[in-house]
Amino acid sequence: MPGSFGSITSALSALRYQQVALDVAGNNIANATTDGYVRRRVVGEAVSSAAPALWSRYDGHGEGVAVGEVRRMVDPLLDTRVRREHGMLSWLTSSQEVLARVEEGIGEPGENGVHAALLAFRNSWQDLATNPGGDAARQQVLGSAETLAQALRLQVANVAGEEADQRVRLNNVVAEVNTAAAGLAQLNQSILVTEQNGTDAGVLRDQRDQLALRLAELAGAVTTVRADGQYDVTVGGEALVSGREAGAFVVASGVTPAGDADGLPITFRVDASWGSTVLPSGAAGAGGELGGVTDVLTTALPSYRTGLDAIAADLASALNAQHALGYDAAGAAGGPFFSYDPLVGAASLQVAITDPALVAASSVTGGGRDGANADALSRAGDAADAYQRLVNGFGTTVASLQRQSANQAALTGSLDDAREQQAGVNLDEETVNMVTAQRAYEAAARLMTTLDEVLDTLINRTGVVGR
């Protein structure tokens, strides 16, 4: 037989449990819009001492309820996928944004780009061919050559400026990776200690998951969970965080701390107590934003810049070779028309002539009014074709990146939805939980009153016959 007060204890446990249920519902509602918050659910456990001592017998029917756990509704597998796809998305969007910005500066097809300048330059030679005696036509050739050289230099400067910006960004991202890694290691330790105390570390776990996601976005970091619940983080296969210790993520080569290029390929290194390792380069190395920035700095931007350099070099050599075959207004053989330094590239392309009389339009000596060489000069080289190919290639790269990142955004969005289904707070659900807890609390209180009345009957009304 249970004791007289056993049921009162049950009622008390119910009151306490429902209080916790209300607290949790309240907390969920309060954090309905908090970033990274994972909804909690109280898991109740029926209390029973149904495992009695030896040679004894239990004839009770349960002794109320206790809080089994407050569960964070996470799905570690889903979180891993979310992190991976976010890393990929941030790779694609960061490189796409950079290239789209450069692309805006190209200004093709249009009337103000390099291509238009090339055409104007070509036509100015033809105009000179029809009027080789005129100073105005000569001046026009020099003017349009200057415009062309300027347009090429401007575009190269745009690309070089973007490269400089991205190198600074690379350093900033590396700094943020280190902050996040240190924070994550610190949280690993805090969670371990807190949970050993028996305290709920849910908030810390929320923060740690957010940092793990951030690291995936920044550097494509992969997080694995240890048996003791601590997170290990690797970047490009190399451990960055191990338990409570975080390594230092540094740029090994390619970019100086001041954001300048040092001429070497961009590589990263993790310095930690377990050794110092250089990460592999390319797709096997750092991912996320860092991977995207490294990728544009290694391939897309330099290849466009060298494409422009090649066009400038071809233009200068073809024009200079043809120019040397002609004779200027005074009948002397033509000198170099463009000056170009192959070590500097397109940024060094300059018109070498300032005196219009030195333009070698004539193909005959003796200062005749011949325009045959000007006609030949208008057809020298194939800069326009090469430039079209270059722009086409760049545009295709940007367009394909846009498509990829749109696809990846859709995929990531659906995964985020799946995660939100699991971990998000539904207000209707919480309201129902709240109402349920409230009603259960009321019922437990009523149980208490009922028992009180029962005891009252027993104590005050029993044995009063004939009094």
Added chain:
Amino acid sequence: MSIGRVTQRMLTDGSLDNLQRGLGRLARIQEQLSTGRVINRPSDNPTGTTAAMRLRGSLADQAQYSRNAQDGLGWLTQVDAALDSVTGTVKRARDLALQGANASAAGPVAREALAIEVEGLRAELLSRANTTYLDSPVFGGVTAGPVAYDATGAYVGTLGDVNRRIADGVVVKVDVDGPDAFGDGATSVFAELDALATALRAGDQAGISAGINVLNARIETVTAARTAAGTRFQRLEQADLAAADARISLENQLSTIENADLAETTVDLKLQEVAYQAALAATSRVMQPSLLDFLR
């Protein structure tokens, strides 16, 4: 995607995403409408961009060919006018020679008058031979000097073709070499007229009839040169027309590739506007209700 559990945040985030996408599409169409172009940057259509750049290149070429042909037409018009008047002048000289041959008995005064007129014709011919177009003597080849023939009738120009490029790979000579029409030095029309004047003065019948024959041959030569120039004139005119036609057709093609179809884009814009408004309305309905509205 199967939806097991829906949260308020999912709804708001989803609605926001959809609204953003709708706005993005609207902005894209707005850009096409306001710039009037469907290709605003290479990535909008890489192949179209290349085609547009090629077309722009061809357009610039055709415009230049047209300009070149116009300039060439100017040269040849000048050449034609000069040679026309040269033919007339030489014919007149031949007529004078015939007159001199018939009126040999008329006496030295009349012959002297004929000789003076022939000398006048020679001076006129010299000025015709030195006709210029934009300061260049049209019979002087590529000379930098102001004249093709000096006062003695010697050719002082520099032989060389004055060419104009009027189509891809097509180059046309727009001048006439002076010696082809006028001869040079002792064999020039000027020497012939000098000889005629001398013969007239002297009453040298053999000299006069030789002069008549020479001048007849000269008329043939000048006419041949003029015919050749006329053929080239025609080629230039045709090339000019062809370049103008090509420009129109190229501009059409360029517009098809680059420019936005106004009607289509406007309809698209309207469509996207409707879609966006629908998304807004749906969002406002989805966000409103919760269980709290119904619990009292």
